[in-house]
Amino acid sequence: MPADRDCSPPETRGRTLDHAASVYDLLAPVMTLGLEGRYRRRTIELLRLVGTERVLDIGCGTGILTRQIAARLDGSCREQVIGIDAAAKMIAVARRKAAGIVNVHFKTAVAETLPFAEARFDAAASTFFYHHIDMDLKKRSLAELRRVLKPGGRAVIVDVDTPTNLLGRLCAWSGYWLFRQEEIRENIEGRLRESLYDAGFSRVEKVSHHAGHISIFYLEN
Numbered sequence: 001m002p003a004d005r006d007c008s009p010p011e012t013r014g015r016t017l018d019h020a021a022s023v024y025d026l027l028a029p030v031m032t033l034g035l036e037g038r039y040r041r042r043t044i045e046l047l048r049l050v051g052t053e054r055v056l057d058i059g060c061g062t063g064i065l066t067r068q069i070a071a072r073l074d075g076s077c078r079e080q081v082i083g084i085d086a087a088a089k090m091i092a093v094a095r096r097k098a099a100g101i102v103n104v105h106f107k108t109a110v111a112e113t114l115p116f117a118e119a120r121f122d123a124a125a126s127t128f129f130y131h132h133i134d135m136d137l138k139k140r141s142l143a144e145l146r147r148v149l150k151p152g153g154r155a156v157i158v159d160v161d162t163p164t165n166l167l168g169r170l171c172a173w174s175g176y177w178l179f180r181q182e183e184i185r186e187n188i189e190g191r192l193r194e195s196l197y198d199a200g201f202s203r204v205e206k207v208s209h210h211a212g213h214i215s216i217f218y219l220e221n
C-alpha cells in the first residue's frame with residue numbers, strides 16, 4: 001500500500017484550491033446556482049449506504065458531503081468514511097468542521113495515486129472534482145477508483161457534462177472562459193463521460209442532468 005501522504009503536500013497537475021479553502025463554503029452555492037445541497041442528497045440516495053460500510057469521498061474539499069455520508073452510517077471506526085483532497089488547506093478546514101465526528105477521517109492525497117489498498121471501500125463519491133484534472137489524470141484517477149472499490153462496489157460522480165440548453169451552455173462555457181480551464185472544456189466536450197464508459201466499470205449510468213450542464217453518474221465495479 002502506498003505511504004500516507006499527509007506528511008508532505010502531494011504533487012499533482014490538478015487544480016488545487018488551497019487559496020480558496022477559507023471561502024469555499026460561501027462561494028460553492030453561487031457556483032452551483034444553489035443546487036449543491038440537492039446534488040449531495042441525490043448522491044447519498046444513489047449510494048444506498050448501509051451499516052458499517054466504508055466510503056471514500058474524492059476531492060472532498062471542506063468535507064460537507066463526507067460528513068453527511070458518515071451521518072448515514074453506524075460505524076465507530078475512525079477510517080470508515082475518508083475524504084481525500086490534494087489541497088492541504090481544504091483538508092485542514094474539513095478536519096476542523098468534522099471535530100468530534102468519530103467515523104470520519106480526512107487525508108491530504110491525490111486521486112491519481114490513492115494511498116489505499118485494493119478493494120478497501122464499499123462505495124465512493126466525487127462531486128465537482130473531475131473538472132479540476134486533465135484527461136490523463138481523469139483516466140488515472142478512475143483506474144484508482146476501480147482499484148480501491150470492492151467488486152460490486154458503487155460510486156457516484158457529479159460534474160460538468162455536455163450542455164443541453166442555453167442556461168447550461170452559459171454556465172459551462174463561462175466557467176471555461178473565466179478560468180481558462182481546459183479541464184472544463186474536456187467535460188463540456190463529453191470526454192469525462194467517455195472516460196467513465198471506458199474505465200472498465202461493470203455498470204455506468206447517467207442518472208440525471210441538471211441546470212443544463214451538470215450530470216450525475218452511477219457506477220458499479
Ligand SMILES: C[S@@+](CC[C@H](N)C(=O)[O-])C[C@H]1O[C@@H](n2cnc3c(N)ncnc32)[C@H](O)[C@@H]1O
Nearest residue numbers: 012014015016017059060061086087110111127
Ligand atoms: C470544486 S472542489 C470540489 C469540492 C467538493 N467535492 C464539493 O463538491 O464541494 C475540487 C477539489 O478538488 C481538489 N483537487 C484538485 N486536484 C486534485 C487531485 N489531483 N486529487 C485530489 N484532489 C484534487 C481541489 O483542491 C478542490 O478542493
